[in-house]
Amino acid sequence: MKILVLCTGNSCRSQMAHGFLESFDKSLKVFSAGTRPAAQVNPGAVMAMQEVGIDISGHKPENVEKYLGEEWDYVITVCGGANESCPAFTGKVKHRLHIGFDDPSEATGPDEFIRSEFRRVRDEIKEKFLDFYRTEIKGVTVLYFGSFNPFHIGHAAVAKFVAGLPWVEELCFVLSPKNPIKKSNTLQDANERWKDLQRVVAKLNAENPLSEEMTVQDCGVQDSTPWRVTASEVADSAFTTTCREAKFTASDVEFHLEPPLYTYNSLEYLSNKYPNKRFALLMGGDNIDILHKWHRGKEIIAKYPILVYPREGVDTRALCREKGAIFIDAPQVDVSSTQIRNMQSAGKDVSKLRY
Numbered sequence: 001m002k003i004l005v006l007c008t009g010n011s012c013r014s015q016m017a018h019g020f021l022e023s024f025d026k027s028l029k030v031f032s033a034g035t036r037p038a039a040q041v042n043p044g045a046v047m048a049m050q051e052v053g054i055d056i057s058g059h060k061p062e063n064v065e066k067y068l069g070e071e072w073d074y075v076i077t078v079c080g081g082a083n084e085s086c087p088a089f090t091g092k093v094k095h096r097l098h099i100g101f102d103d104p105s106e107a108t109g110p111d112e113f114i115r116s117e118f119r120r121v122r123d124e125i126k127e128k129f130l131d132f133y134r135t136e137i138k139g140v141t142v143l144y145f146g147s148f149n150p151f152h153i154g155h156a157a158v159a160k161f162v163a164g165l166p167w168v169e170e171l172c173f174v175l176s177p178k179n180p181i182k183k184s185n186t187l188q189d190a191n192e193r194w195k196d197l198q199r200v201v202a203k204l205n206a207e208n209p210l211s212e213e214m215t216v217q218d219c220g221v222q223d224s225t226p227w228r229v230t231a232s233e234v235a236d237s238a239f240t241t242t243c244r245e246a247k248f249t250a251s252d253v254e255f256h257l258e259p260p261l262y263t264y265n266s267l268e269y270l271s272n273k274y275p276n277k278r279f280a281l282l283m284g285g286d287n288i289d290i291l292h293k294w295h296r297g298k299e300i301i302a303k304y305p306i307l308v309y310p311r312e313g314v315d316t317r318a319l320c321r322e323k324g325a326i327f328i329d330a331p332q333v334d335v336s337s338t339q340i341r342n343m344q345s346a347g348k349d350v351s352k353l354r355y
Helices: 013-024 043-050 111-136 153-163 189-207 263-273 297-303 318-323 338-345
Strands: 002-007 027-032 071-077 091-096 140-146 170-174 232-234 247-251 278-284 306-309
Touching: 002 013, 013 027, 013 043, 013 111, 013 247, 043 111, 140 153, 140 263, 153 170, 153 189, 153 247, 153 306, 170 189, 189 247, 263 278, 263 297
Parallel strands: 002 027, 002 071, 071 091, 140 170, 140 278, 170 247, 278 306
Antiparallel strands: none
16 A cells, blocks of 8 residues: 655645555555655644654655655645645546645744644644545454464464554465475475364464453564554554454455465455455565565565564664565464474374464
C-alpha cells in the first residue's frame, strides 16, 4: 500500500500526516512531498510530533516531481481554506482524497499561542487520518511460509506475537509441500503435515493470542512512544484504536501450483486471486540476509512488506535497515524442526517442543 501526502511546502501538515500514518501501520509505504518544498521541516511541527512520541526530525521536504513516475494507491492533499490552492498531482493514482487543515506555520502572536496552534492542527491531523486508516485501509494478511516439518513451539511463539500487532488482520501459514532448496528425503509426507497444520490453526484460534498485557518491547514496535497492547485495544500511544482480532488460517496453495515452488510465484498468485487483501511476508533474519538470491527476490523486496523476526548469529536490525524491511522483535525460542526430528530418531521425548 503506497500513500503520498501532498501540500505546498511539505514542511508541516504533510509531514505530520506522514508521521502519523507510519505510526498507525508499519507495513504502509508512506511518502510526502510539495510543489514548492521548503528548505527544512518546520521546527514547530517537529516539536509537536515529538510531544506524542513520533520523531519526524529526520524527514526532509521533497519535490512532488520526484514521485510523478510512480503508481500510488492514495494521494492525499492536506492544504487548507479558500485562500490556499491545493497542489495537483498528475501521476497514476487509484484514489485521490482531500483532507484539509489550517496551516499552523501561518500563526502569529505570542510563542505559546503559536505552539498551541501546532498542537491543535496536529491533533486534528491525527483524528482525521486515523479515521481514514480505519475506514479505507484493511489490515494486513501476513503470510508465514514454511515446511513446518514439524510445527513447533518456536513457530507458535512468532505467530502469536505477530498476530497480536494491531495492524495485522490475519496470519496465514502457507505450507510448502516441497521446498526447492531443501532435501526432500527429510520431509514428512505433505498431506500429513497439512493435516497437522490444520490442527495447529484450530488450537491457535482457540487460544487468546494476547492473553497478557504486552508493552511496546513485547509487541516488537520499535522507536515509538511506549504503548500497551491488550486483546481489545491499543492505549497510551500516539493514537488509540480498537485492535483488530487477528485470526490464524492455513493455505495449501502451493499444493496446486506448478513446481518449482518459488515464494514469488505464490505471492503473485495470491495477490491476483485476492486483490482486496494486503499481503505481507514473514521470515527470519537468516532469510532476509539471502532474500536477494531467491527467485525474483529483489522484486519481492520491492513489492511486498516484509516482517522479519530475529535469529541467532544474524544482525537482524541492521539487515532490516539495509533491505527496507520491518523489524519485529518477536521472542526467540531455542528449538528447530531439525532438532526435533533428530530427537525423535533417537527415541527422545519431544512433546514439550512440538505445539
